[in-house]
Amino acid sequence: MTGVLTKPEASKSPKLDDDVRIKDILKTLPRDVFEKRPIKAWTTVFIDIALAAIGYLGLAIAPWYLLPVLWVFQGTVLTGWFVLGHDAGHRSFSNRKWVNDLVGHVMFLPLIYPFHGWRIQHNYHHKHTNKLEVDNAWDPYRPEAYQNLSALERGIYTAVRGRFWWVGSIGHWLVQHFNWNNFSGKQREQVRFSALFVIVAACIGFPLLISTTGIWGFVKFWLMPWMVYHFWMSTFTLVHHTLPEIQFQPAETWNEAQAQLCGTVHCSYPTWVEVLCHDINVHLPHHISSAIPWYNLRRAHRALKEHWGSYTIEREFSWSLMKQITDRCHLYDPNQCYRSFSEVRDR
Template sequence: MTTSIVKSSKLGGDDASRYSTTLNDSGLKLKHIIKSLPKECFERNSTKAWTILAVNILMVALGYLSLVFSPWYLLPLAWIFTGTALTGFFVVGHDCGHRSFSKRQWVNDLVGHAVFAPLIYPFHAWRVGHNYHHKHTNKLDYDNAWHPIRPEMFENSSKTWQVVLKTFLTNKIWWVGSVGHWALIHFDPNNFLEKDRPKIKQSITVVAIFAAIVFPTLIITTGIWGFVKFWLLPWLVYHFWMSTFTYVHHTAPDVPFKKANKWDEAIAQLSGTIHCNYPGWVEFLCHDINVHVPHHISTAIPSYNLRLAYSSIKENWSQYLHDESNFSWSLMKQLTDECQLYKEDSGYLTFKEYEASKQ
């Protein structure tokens, strides 16, 4: 097998010719990788699934208790803990959306709606859109989870949007990205195929009912500050992790996005998905969602089997894998400093490089 990924720290300009993957001349298909995984990776264990959910509920409850009893100077820690535990709710719903939580579809839908409701996330809207991401990972003009901004898109945007995009991409505010994604896409049934719209509307109704009951009750009993303290700030921490996980999973200076006619499914899922190690408490509360390569090989793998699957993938397909990374401020600084715009067949460039090229 001859596929390899160029791993230079910075690519562009004279280095453009190096920005590519070697052709997949081995005939590698996604099904070959899936068949190499131990069968245990795909086994749904109801005891493990419900135990994870029960532990997650306990962690969220502990988080809210800490918000009730913490002195003001410990509230930031309580918000971080509670928001991270709420991210665990999302990961449980993530399994439900991929039908890997339970063998029964109605259980997946019920639990998915229940854990997504506190996040004000329409379950079916996310499920349908996210499955599309898996079919088109790192494919230019198709991937809808994270898609780099191309110079031509930036140029064709209004002045207002240019300011917004440049501010977002250059000022270390990647962590609000999923808020925009959540707000602009998931509450409009017209963003989805007609056959999916009834379920989309059902999920929107669920979160609307939740918000109509919980938000006024929270404000009446605890005031505006209570709403901010008990819901808004933990919710923003949750979106910090959502944005960060999504961004880091598929972004590096040397990870290519390909047009459809040059895109290779097996290579995109193996090499275009990056394993990043986070602090142990984050990985525990978020149920190993960072172990993301096997999830892109097969969405049928439950979260509690991701590490087993990843061990097998590293053993059998290590030559295709991108280098692992460790979550840190320096990592996020590198990504946001270098991965600002994306030029087809050349790779990422900064706004300074883009502006210099126009002179």
């Protein structure tokens, strides 16, 4: 089933027929893209550990003028660690739940990221992708809601929707994943365990790092790679679902197939980023089914392009792309997808 592409309105993404469902798209994917390959998965874990060890060694012995390059390398490697934990969170790393939980906690540990808190919230994002006021990833405010914010809240929102987008994931990390009181039942216990796991690790690791290498060692070995990770995480997650033509839909008009296929951006990054970050930006198939392991995403993407290419949205990463997004994609507008802050202020 391919449906009929309707001509989009000005500045809006293509629209699927209303009768197209996720199951129709899934039927066009090869069955083997869902197969887990343990040797591939574990080999990648060990390679990533080796790359991180090389990065830390480099930071320890390199002259000061090479540190920025090594920070970018190490932060990108640790983003790859996060992607492996990301697969574990979707249960696409292993068939065994305890293995997924173990890998997720270990891969997230250097970033002091609570695994279960992230896993539960991220799966919620997949269930409600681009659903206005429900999705928890870069959900835009309506103009009236923005104007009713306090001055501090408005300032923070304006910054992370503008030129300071690259710190947006820090707020998401801090606010959403450590408060287990936002959860209930078994989920609450899981989130508490993950939060306390990284808190205890930080309480032991940070003083040890500072006592042996000083404050500068803390900055050099942890803080700067961590900031690079958040640059990538903020950038990736913003671009995954945000362009001037991609609209967040209210719950009453939201359509799952439309949101997952036409509301997801395939963005190409430099090859070294794609390799170190394990194809996390081959994002369309991941939203059609989060059960697809990272190493099968490109094959699944080719199948989606073959059967649904008229509906897919692709971009190449550039500073002009980020300028386009951060200049325009600020506040929800039902007619033109987004309105900028300046448009709202001028009215």
